[in-house]
Amino acid sequence: MTLDIVDLRSFYDSPLGRATERFLGEAIRARFDNCIGQAVLGIGYAAPYLEMFRGDALRVLAFMPAGQGVVNWPEPGPSASALIETGMLPLPDSCIDRVLVIHALEIAEHPRELLGEIWRILTPGGRMLAIAPRRAGLWAQLDTTPFGNGQPYSRSQLRDLMRDALFSPTHWGEALYFAPFEGKIVLRSAPLFEKIGAKLSLPGAGVIFVEAMKQLYRPVGLRRTSPALQPLQPVLGTRPAGIAPG
Secondary structure (H helix, E strand, O other): OOOOHHHHHHHHHOHHHHHHHHHHHHHHHHHOOOOOOOEEEEEEOOHHHHHHHOOOOOEEEEEEEOOOOOOOOOOOOOOOEEEEEOOEOOOOOOOEEEEEEEOOOOOOOOHHHHHHHHHHHEEEEEEEEEEEEEOOOOHHHOOOOHHHOOOOEOHHHHHHHHHHOOEEEEEEEEEOOOOOOOOHHHHHHHHHHHHHHHHHOOOOOOEEEEEEEEOOOOOOOOOOOOHHHOOOOOOOOOOOOOOOOO
């Protein structure tokens, strides 16, 4: 199911959305803590989280999938957002240092193509932070938030995607331990749930995220060759004395 840009904006304008932005923003900033002079790209609906990089990064772009829709970002000044096809990003090779993927992987029709394009545009040593609904979490079971739409992921599923797209995971994490409800009691207790959940690695997180680095070379395993398939070796024989070659 494709998320609509109107629904996404409405969610982040709500009290629950603002709490979500706060806790996910802290997790994002902890991983991308130093982006001075770098090019940062958000794919999906990353606009709520990109503002934190504008003061440090050389440039910040927001790419939003065609099926989702696009909004102008940032609101003041020239627009840095674009409507894109996830399988064909309008950027040259090796031009982006950091990529944030949120509200994109779970709704991508071909997630491996999206990750392949991200690999292409990342600089050598570039890093990606991908955030997706956690398959076993409560947030993925309810469609009252954007994280209840599309394909949720387990850690093993994300690991397989990273491996297929030539990314090496460097950090795993989880967030949104509080329940996805608008109640005042829930929202007031959300900071406590986040603190305890992250410290104890409790199983109730709503999202899973992975930071991964671009691999420059495809790993090649050694293959054993069956004896029956071994190449034939030439046999050098000796000619009996006195016999001239024919």
